Amino acid sequence: xxxxMLLLAALDGLAYGSLIFLVAVGLSLIFGVLGVxxxxxxxxxxxxxxxxxxxxxxxxxxxxxxxxAFPFFIVAAVLVGVIVGGLVETLLLRRIYGxxxxxxxxxxxxxxxxxxxxxxxxxxxxxxxxxxPMNWLGTIEVFGIFYTQYQLILIPTVAxxxxxxxxxxxxxxxxxxxxxxxxxxxxxxxAMGIDATRVYLITFIIGASLAALGGALSSATTSxxxxxxxxxxxxxxxxxxxxxxxxxxxxxxxxxxxxxxxxVAVYFAPEFDVxxxxxxxxxxxxxxxxxxxxxxxTRKV
Amino acid sequence: MLEIKGLTAEIEGVQVLRKVDLSLxxxxxxxxxxxxxxxKTSLLRAVMGFMKVTGGEITFDGRPLLxxxxxxxPRLGIGYAPEDRRLFSTFTIEENIRLPAxxxxxxxxxxxxxxxxxxxxxxxxxxxxxxxxxxxxxxQGKMAALARALMVGTRIILLDEPFQGLAPVLANRYAAALxxxxxxxxxxxxxxxxxxxxxxxxxxxxxxxxxxxxxTEIAGGLAASSLEAAGLH
Numbered sequence: 001x002x003x004x005m006l007l008l009a010a011l012d013g014l015a016y017g018s019l020i021f022l023v024a025v026g027l028s029l030i031f032g033v034l035g036v037x038x039x040x041x042x043x044x045x046x047x048x049x050x051x052x053x054x055x056x057x058x059x060x061x062x063x064x065x066x067x068x069a070f071p072f073f074i075v076a077a078v079l080v081g082v083i084v085g086g087l088v089e090t091l092l093l094r095r096i097y098g099x100x101x102x103x104x105x106x107x108x109x110x111x112x113x114x115x116x117x118x119x120x121x122x123x124x125x126x127x128x129x130x131x132x133p134m135n136w137l138g139t140i141e142v143f144g145i146f147y148t149q150y151q152l153i154l155i156p157t158v159a160x161x162x163x164x165x166x167x168x169x170x171x172x173x174x175x176x177x178x179x180x181x182x183x184x185x186x187x188x189x190x191a192m193g194i195d196a197t198r199v200y201l202i203t204f205i206i207g208a209s210l211a212a213l214g215g216a217l218s219s220a221t222t223s224x225x226x227x228x229x230x231x232x233x234x235x236x237x238x239x240x241x242x243x244x245x246x247x248x249x250x251x252x253x254x255x256x257x258x259x260x261x262x263x264v265a266v267y268f269a270p271e272f273d274v275x276x277x278x279x280x281x282x283x284x285x286x287x288x289x290x291x292x293x294x295x296x297x298t299r300k301v
Numbered sequence: 302m303l304e305i306k307g308l309t310a311e312i313e314g315v316q317v318l319r320k321v322d323l324s325l326x327x328x329x330x331x332x333x334x335x336x337x338x339x340x341k342t343s344l345l346r347a348v349m350g351f352m353k354v355t356g357g358e359i360t361f362d363g364r365p366l367l368x369x370x371x372x373x374x375p376r377l378g379i380g381y382a383p384e385d386r387r388l389f390s391t392f393t394i395e396e397n398i399r400l401p402a403x404x405x406x407x408x409x410x411x412x413x414x415x416x417x418x419x420x421x422x423x424x425x426x427x428x429x430x431x432x433x434x435x436x437x438x439x440x441q442g443k444m445a446a447l448a449r450a451l452m453v454g455t456r457i458i459l460l461d462e463p464f465q466g467l468a469p470v471l472a473n474r475y476a477a478a479l480x481x482x483x484x485x486x487x488x489x490x491x492x493x494x495x496x497x498x499x500x501x502x503x504x505x506x507x508x509x510x511x512x513x514x515x516x517t518e519i520a521g522g523l524a525a526s527s528l529e530a531a532g533l534h
């Protein structure tokens with residue numbers, strides 16, 4: 001096992017884990033607050049990726065500088081979260097809160113199928129490749145290995161900012177506390193003057209935007225084809241379940257764990273590449289069925 | 302100020318409130334006495350907007366309350382301390398108490414002023430303010446829930462079985478806090494539910510009995526003789 005390959009695997013894992021975290025933390029947050037396991041979450045990732053790629057191709061096509069892609073990623077993520085996420089919550093999810101889980105899964109799965117097809121209609125089925133932002137940032141040398149700054153620095157930094165930002169938002173702002181209060185006890189929170197309907201909507205939009213941001217960031221690193229959404233939802237569900245649904249810091253650790261596990265497998269046992277995240281999930285859940293981070297000390301959301 | 306007329310409400314098709322009439326005047330202390338399951342909690346929950354009301358009306362200062370969304374009702378100055386406390390366990394005591402005022406975007410100076418008033422009524426909470434709410438005893442929790450209701454309840458405070466499950470010493474402390482509240486905020490109306498009428502004898506100037514969702518006023522208040530006449534003891 002050559003050390004450079006191990007290092008390379010670790011760097012890959014860091015970049016990949018950061019990306020999964022962005023998607024999984026939104027899934028986990030939505031579950032923690034709304035109590036709905038949102039299968040359509042993968043679609044927000046995919047739509048975010050396609051919108052970002054289409055935007056970057058349009059930007060570079062017009063001869064504009066590639067760095068404009070970075071602010072555009074954020075705008076695209078928020079737009080996808082507000083428009084697509086907002087519509088899904090307002091028109092559909094609002095009707096199924098508190099209903100049986102099977103119904104919730106079926107409804108969100110149906111939304112996922114609809115969005116998958118809508119995305120094929122809008123963006124077509126040809127692969128999109130928009131790596132201009134990644135090339136613009138250049139590479140960095142780590143112990144003799146050249147790695148893109150985009151994957152090694154930008155994506156993990158964004159993930160870290162999201163983790164810290166989310167923590168501070170939930171803990172230190174009045175609206176964040178309102179979200180936590182609704183999570184713990186919806187009626188009691190309402191009796192304190194909190195509009196739970198609005199809290200649900202905004203939480204869903206935040207979660208959807210984070211998934212779309214993950215998609216936007218991933219668009220520069222890979223070619224987009226139909227089906228990226230389904231791959232991501234399964235993976236981010238594995239992360240959220242490993243961490244314990246509703247745990248934010250837990251999702252970060254689990255994402256890193258699964259990201260590293262997967263990239264180590266890519267280098268050393270490629271046939272296990274796809275399998276590793278689920279093996280990790282199963283191993284964790286066999287020992288701790290409630291997830292790694294579900295204890296009295298850690299907080300739900 | 303708060304008028305309930307002919308209020309009927311149900312839970313999953315079962316009537317739990319039947320044509321309830323009750324009125325609460327400004328600054329009044331009113332007791333609502335009834336056994337477990339008689340409908341005390343349901344009546345308070347109906348005022349807060351958590352019940353499916355099928356008939357009758359509630360008015361607050363002459364304004365129909367049933368059309369007001371549940372989360373808007375605290376903004377009218379109605380504070381509510383549920384029976385099972387319902388504190389947010391991951392927040393500290395003070396974060397719990399401040400929460401409703403923060404949510405309603407009360408200015409920081411005003412929050413500080415109200416907090417001071419709350420700690421004057423409930424001095425023991427001042428020492429516990431930075432403790433997590435999860436670690437509170439039952440009695441401390443009841444006081445924190447009262448404090449939280451006080452932060453928004455500038456007009457009315459609804460207390461659901463505040464003495465339920467309190468050790469005698471704590472019940473005395475709680476009663477003292479209520480007396481302090483009466484003295485410092487004479488214009489706030491209090492509606493207190495209880496299964497044991499003797500606990501409220503020294504407070505309530507007006508009382509109602511509730512049985513199987515029906516409310517009747519107990520003539521003569523909570524004096525032993527009138528309780529007996531009403532079939533309570």
